[in-house]
Amino acid sequence: MPEEQNLRAVFASELKSARELHPRGRMTQEELADELKVSRSTVSRLESPSGFIQPEIPPLLDQIFGTDGRFQELYEQIESRGFTAYSLERLKLERTATSIQEWSPTVVPGLFQTMDYAHALLRQGYPRATEAEVRARATARIDRQRLLGGVSSPNLSVVVCESVIRRRVGTPETMRAQLESLLAFTANPAVLLQVLPLDSGAHALMDGSLSILTASDRRVIAYTEGIQSGAIIEDSGAVGALSRFYHVVSATALGQAASARVIQKQLEAYPR
Known part of the structure; x- marks a missing residue:
């Protein structure tokens, strides 16, 4: 599987884990959608290995789950696929x-x-x-x-x-x-x-x-x-x-x- 697909799958997997293992108790997709001010279907797409990630979402996820920039880092790696460094x-x-x-x-x-x-x-x-x-x-x-x-x-x-x-x-x-x-x-x-x-x-x-x-x-x-x-x-x-x-x-x-x-x-x- 190409590296960029692996990264997108990692993003989806870590998001689902962060939601289900939330310190205050398991968070449903609906609850996360309320926090993000998006629809439940958007959260479902975020947890899909091929779903589109809106650029404003990763920093919000890092705030909600206290993940110290992890989702933003993954997002930037995903976005950089297929492009030259410059x-x-x-x-x-x-x-x-x-x-x-x-x-x-x-x-x-x-x-x-x-x-x-x-x-x-x-x-x-x-x-x-x-x-x-x-x-x-x-x-x-x-x-x-x-x-x-x-x-x-x-x-x-x-x-x-x-x-x-x-x-x-x-x-x-x-x-x-x-x-x-x-x-x-x-x-x-x-x-x-x-x-x-x-x-x-x-x-x-x-x-x-x-x-x-x-x-x-x-x-x-x-x-x-x-x-x-x-x-x-x-x-x-x-x-x-x-x-x-x-x-x-x-x-x-x-x-x-x-x-x-x-x-x-x-x-x-x-x-x-």
Whole structure:
């Protein structure tokens, strides 16, 4: 069984044990749900080896059971599965960000990828990995998209190069489904998705991807990534310069409606 599945099973087992061996007497799922202010079915999912863990839950469990950060530690290990070390800090920031601005010159950003598209990319990036390992990495990437649902989801603005929608990744069916998914995002009022035309000329962000995240405490952090490297940038001057570069790219890109038309036209290259 892959390590990340073991960790999730450990989380589930330790939670059930902590509940049943509570010092003040066995706690039912209903009682724990009341403490957490969630539904009983949510507690049941938490005690399942494959259930989703909301990021605010582990520290609350540590408070309730006095487990000195054990559940938070397990959660962070589970969340880190399938990601390179240099991207983990960015992922932590992403989960609590109030605003995310993202530029991608080469591939569909992870928050917008379909499972098959993510799998096709990771298959190329990890040619010696087993199918189970690739699938686990793809699942971990898709799990990030849970933050886009709900009233507390961040404001999301994304600019992709036109080459992103033109470059086929995976089978024609995979690419069609990915383009259809992107098209749906252009109709989402909570998301701004733009396409930067190939003939728009040179700009300052051509060398790699960029994310600018506004944290809940109003800090603004930038994250840049290359092929085998990534960096968190917190210096206000550097972040300000990168933010300006992003806004120039966004201002040069097509608007939401025009971007949707470009995606729709490319979608016609993959008929059903």
